Amino acid sequence: MKILNGGLENVRGFSFSARECGIKYENKLDLALIHSSTPCNASGLFTKNRIFAAPVKLCRERIGNRIHSILMNSNNANASTGQIGYQNALVITDELARQLDIASESVLMASTGVIGVQLPVNKIISEIPHLVKGLSAENARLVPIAIMTTDTRPKEFAVSFSSSMGDFNIGGIAKGSGMIAPDMATLLSFLITDAPLERKDLDTIFRKCINDTLNSITIDGDMSTNDTAIILSPISDNYLNDSKDLRLFEDSLMAVLTKLSSMLIDDGEGATKSIKVVVSGAKTDEDAKKAAKTISESLLVKTAIFGKDPNWGRIACAAGYSGAEIEEENLSISFENIKILERGTPLQFDKETLDKIMSRREYTINIDLGMGRGKSTFMTTDISYDYIKINSEYTT
Amino acid sequence: MKILNGGLENVRGFSFSARECGIKYENKLDLALIHSSTPCNASGLFTKNRIFAAPVKLCRERIGNRIHSILMNSNNANASTGQIGYQNALVITDELARQLDIASESVLMASTGVIGVQLPVNKIISEIPHLVKGLSAENARLVPIAIMTTDTRPKEFAVSFSSSMGDFNIGGIAKGSGMIAPDMATLLSFLITDAPLERKDLDTIFRKCINDTLNSITIDGDMSTNDTAIILSPISDNYLNDSKDLRLFEDSLMAVLTKLSSMLIDDGEGATKSIKVVVSGAKTDEDAKKAAKTISESLLVKTAIFGKDPNWGRIACAAGYSGAEIEEENLSISFENIKILERGTPLQFDKETLDKIMSRREYTINIDLGMGRGKSTFMTTDISYDYIKINSEYTT
Numbered sequence: 001m002k003i004l005n006g007g008l009e010n011v012r013g014f015s016f017s018a019r020e021c022g023i024k025y026e027n028k029l030d031l032a033l034i035h036s037s038t039p040c041n042a043s044g045l046f047t048k049n050r051i052f053a054a055p056v057k058l059c060r061e062r063i064g065n066r067i068h069s070i071l072m073n074s075n076n077a078n079a080s081t082g083q084i085g086y087q088n089a090l091v092i093t094d095e096l097a098r099q100l101d102i103a104s105e106s107v108l109m110a111s112t113g114v115i116g117v118q119l120p121v122n123k124i125i126s127e128i129p130h131l132v133k134g135l136s137a138e139n140a141r142l143v144p145i146a147i148m149t150t151d152t153r154p155k156e157f158a159v160s161f162s163s164s165m166g167d168f169n170i171g172g173i174a175k176g177s178g179m180i181a182p183d184m185a186t187l188l189s190f191l192i193t194d195a196p197l198e199r200k201d202l203d204t205i206f207r208k209c210i211n212d213t214l215n216s217i218t219i220d221g222d223m224s225t226n227d228t229a230i231i232l233s234p235i236s237d238n239y240l241n242d243s244k245d246l247r248l249f250e251d252s253l254m255a256v257l258t259k260l261s262s263m264l265i266d267d268g269e270g271a272t273k274s275i276k277v278v279v280s281g282a283k284t285d286e287d288a289k290k291a292a293k294t295i296s297e298s299l300l301v302k303t304a305i306f307g308k309d310p311n312w313g314r315i316a317c318a319a320g321y322s323g324a325e326i327e328e329e330n331l332s333i334s335f336e337n338i339k340i341l342e343r344g345t346p347l348q349f350d351k352e353t354l355d356k357i358m359s360r361r362e363y364t365i366n367i368d369l370g371m372g373r374g375k376s377t378f379m380t381t382d383i384s385y386d387y388i389k390i391n392s393e394y395t396t
Numbered sequence: 397m398k399i400l401n402g403g404l405e406n407v408r409g410f411s412f413s414a415r416e417c418g419i420k421y422e423n424k425l426d427l428a429l430i431h432s433s434t435p436c437n438a439s440g441l442f443t444k445n446r447i448f449a450a451p452v453k454l455c456r457e458r459i460g461n462r463i464h465s466i467l468m469n470s471n472n473a474n475a476s477t478g479q480i481g482y483q484n485a486l487v488i489t490d491e492l493a494r495q496l497d498i499a500s501e502s503v504l505m506a507s508t509g510v511i512g513v514q515l516p517v518n519k520i521i522s523e524i525p526h527l528v529k530g531l532s533a534e535n536a537r538l539v540p541i542a543i544m545t546t547d548t549r550p551k552e553f554a555v556s557f558s559s560s561m562g563d564f565n566i567g568g569i570a571k572g573s574g575m576i577a578p579d580m581a582t583l584l585s586f587l588i589t590d591a592p593l594e595r596k597d598l599d600t601i602f603r604k605c606i607n608d609t610l611n612s613i614t615i616d617g618d619m620s621t622n623d624t625a626i627i628l629s630p631i632s633d634n635y636l637n638d639s640k641d642l643r644l645f646e647d648s649l650m651a652v653l654t655k656l657s658s659m660l661i662d663d664g665e666g667a668t669k670s671i672k673v674v675v676s677g678a679k680t681d682e683d684a685k686k687a688a689k690t691i692s693e694s695l696l697v698k699t700a701i702f703g704k705d706p707n708w709g710r711i712a713c714a715a716g717y718s719g720a721e722i723e724e725e726n727l728s729i730s731f732e733n734i735k736i737l738e739r740g741t742p743l744q745f746d747k748e749t750l751d752k753i754m755s756r757r758e759y760t761i762n763i764d765l766g767m768g769r770g771k772s773t774f775m776t777t778d779i780s781y782d783y784i785k786i787n788s789e790y791t792t
Contacts, residue, residue, distance in 0.1 A: 047717075048717065049716040049717040050721075050722045051715065051716025051722065051724050080709055080712050080724060080742070081742075082741055114707075114709065115707075115713060116709040116737070117742075223716075223717040303783075306784065312511075312512060313475065314511070317445060317476075317511060317621050319447065320448070321447075321619040326447065328476060329479075344476070346512050346513075383695075383784060384784065387784075388781055388784060389781075392699045392705065
């Protein structure tokens, strides 16, 4: 596997475009298109929120089709917009399909931004000719910019791998900096590859990789109405299906999604820390995930991390109410390699060394439940003054 | 029912005491005692956290006994302190019992403060003679002060009611300002009454009242290791057992606990708002509680409230992932009497009037799920810069 410069442009057979459409702000790229002239197999994972956006409904209906294009917009979520919102998504994707000369059913759509406001359909429709005309490989770098909302920087990553059928590439982009929570951990993420995979292989591998990456990060514990992750792989007469090749594909996709996940955490709203929460020794992997998630989402843990306060009691407390099987006398906690709780007994530790660790931007907290062999890793951020600032001023 | 001035001192048969013991800080009341020379029936509700403090273990063992006293300390939770922590609680309550000439098993204990630090046993033991000597009705006002940690003011309330057996009083105190979450919503709350109730009546009524009050408020969604609520009622040959009298007792206890709950919310760490979240039209009461709890705990909702931002999309979104049965097209939301979403359709509203409502310290958000007749009310706060400040500087 090789890490490539740039992002989506590394993947053969796709073209890209982005426009300033004025959906909410002027002079901001807010509409983008990923297109493949070859039809693709697609796999998608979407929010589990019962209130979900119109484009999520549209994607769920179409994800099993032969897919050519994904249309994206930022600054408007098209969520809580009722039947009109869904009709708007249909009208827009119909018009795009007409101009690309493809079936409407082969176009997916994803939106992110404010909830409860109708899309400015006419503005978008009038930009579609320019969007189609602008399709090129070079414009790939504009797409991760066009989907940004409170993100401070675009997120893209790409790798290549060598299989028995030759070299292939996987590129991915993501946006999201608040409302990132497990069960679709990001607002939007799009992956494309020139490796041809059968739909069922693509689906199995994509779900597995998302579970360990985008579904294992948290910023504020809220679950969005719009969470969407989609991967496209070209339909072919000659699929990658050797088990070793599929393993290489999986490793490469995992690498892309892992990198995108850490970029999301690094750019968490107001975050000053990127923390890895590693739970081991749980009765089951599921228990480990419960504990890792609850610790990662605890406001008291997150404020302690922000304040560089080694308040391990808050970590023990969060593990205690996570629902995981836990016994106080089996619990051990360390910050990096500094043990501070050993099987229920607080240890003396060097405060200066610990302070140095907690002053880093990135470090790992290890929690050993001492109950079995289950394990899980989560990525989380601290909660800072800036998180409050960003989120108390979002729509006004 | 009549609201009384002051708190615990209104209840006949109890005496009180508090001392500066230097558990963590000098010149702070941090040790307190509630005592009844008549043995009492007790009912208690405790944290559901699997990591629970030594005094919680002690209370669980003793709550069914004839109870004379509750010893309380602040500034040290005696949690995650292992077998030594439990032994310390035993030694301290043994010594108190000896000096009061009562059985050890008749003494309860509750602690609040930092987790993972052993109690300064000798300091506490040496204060016990002064604590016992100081017992008086007048010292009641010191007890809610002695249990404060980050609370900015003591919380006490008392009422009287007239039954067929004469007039009785109920007094209560509470502390807690962060880590207040459903399933024992406060760190510590103590209620006493001179109304004699059989243990099973006391227990049934106490559980019911707590469920609608202390278990229906949230500040940061964290669940403490020390949450404790206890009520004492004198053992008697002549119990209050007429159903009308018991109903009067329940209403009075509910009034005390409701008032204490709103005092806790008003004093939430860094809180600038006290918000009532009223969910109606749920399929079941349980569904309503799920939605009310999730909306009340959502960081995005809480930051919007802080910023006076009528971002109802975040409320819909939180309701959507609460686990309650919900359909977008049935959902209605209003701030006080201003409807902003009507069965899935956003309404035009007067921004100025809404801004006036959201500028108040207290207001109500109504969410009608339109699915049935279930309802639930939660109390919540906003999350402000000061919450972050208080909690990032707690132990250091």
